[in-house]
Amino acid sequence: MSAASAIATGIRTAGAVSPALAGRLAFPLFMRVGRRTPVARADQATHSAARRGTVHIPGLRRSGVDVVTYEWGSGADTVVLAHGWQSRASVFAPLVRELRSEGFRVVAFDAPANGETPGRGTYLVDHLDIITELQHRHGAFHAIVGHSFGALAALVAVHDGIAARRVVGIAGAGSPDVFIDGFGEVLGLDRPSREALAHRFTSRLFPGGPDPFERYSALRHPLPDATRLLLVHDHGDRRVPFTQSQRLAEVNGPSARLVATDGLGHNRILRADVTLDEVTAFLTAADVATRPSSSGRVPRLEPTTAS
Secondary structure (H helix, E strand, O other): OOHHHHHHHHHHHHHHHOHHHHHHHHHHHHHEOOOOOOOOHHHHHHHHHOEEEEEEEOOOOOOOEEEEEEEEOOOOOEEEEEOOOOOOHHHHHHHHHHHHHOOOEEEEEEOOOOOOOOOOEOOHHHHHHHHHHHHHHHOOEEEEEEEOHHHHHHHHHHHOOOOEEEEEEEOOOOOOHHHHHHHHHHHOOOHHHHHHHHHHHHHHHOOOOOOHHHHOOOOOOOOOOOOEEEEEEEOOOOOOOHHHHHHHHHHHHHHEEEEEEOOOOOOHHHOOHHHHHHHHHHHHOOOOOOOOOOOOOOOOOOOOOOO
């Protein structure tokens, strides 16, 4: 039995006796980002060609983090790319090349504990802080494109006041509880243990505040009516269920369009021709929405130190 399997077995055993104990034991594992994803060989040239910078955010431990940013092109319209959990900006390299050729300024980042940005943990509030700082630097965005966890961040950010004409969610989640369920499924946790983990997460990071699973739900808080939404999701996605994008399309109404794929899974969909073609066409199509006129700061809950 591997160490990971032994840990999972131990947490399940604890859960049979006390779901609260299982939640306490599982919490540090849930918050850990894990081994950093390397830059793929095919992405190295695009990654190296970026103009690098930093934005400073508080970070989960409120001690400050300098987040590494990347920029390509110099067009008038800015597209921001938000990666998912245990990922990095370079995974968007094929899309970066497409968007540069269309004349966009493309901006991406490595969230804390991902890519080249320091840190041991991260959460959605970090993505929101980063997106806010990028808006202060670049002004209103033409679009935000997010993958998985990053798609949820993009949706919440725009709902909360970040100015962007369009949003793209690739294999995107509609609610944070998807990640609790996915983690629980990997460990084999029963429902009471998953609920205990969610309670532990809420009490440690957001004590005394509103429920973060409601606060950061894009299903409960749709985009503004003027914002167009493109969703691309694979039927066989094992990380984030396809039903998440179906529900996002439903709650966002006529401004949303869902493109379904088969056989691409959760990560390969980022590089697929159908995704690149659909996203590029969506971002270059004639505007039918009013350009946002103000940026504003994203209102958010302030997390405390996780341990």
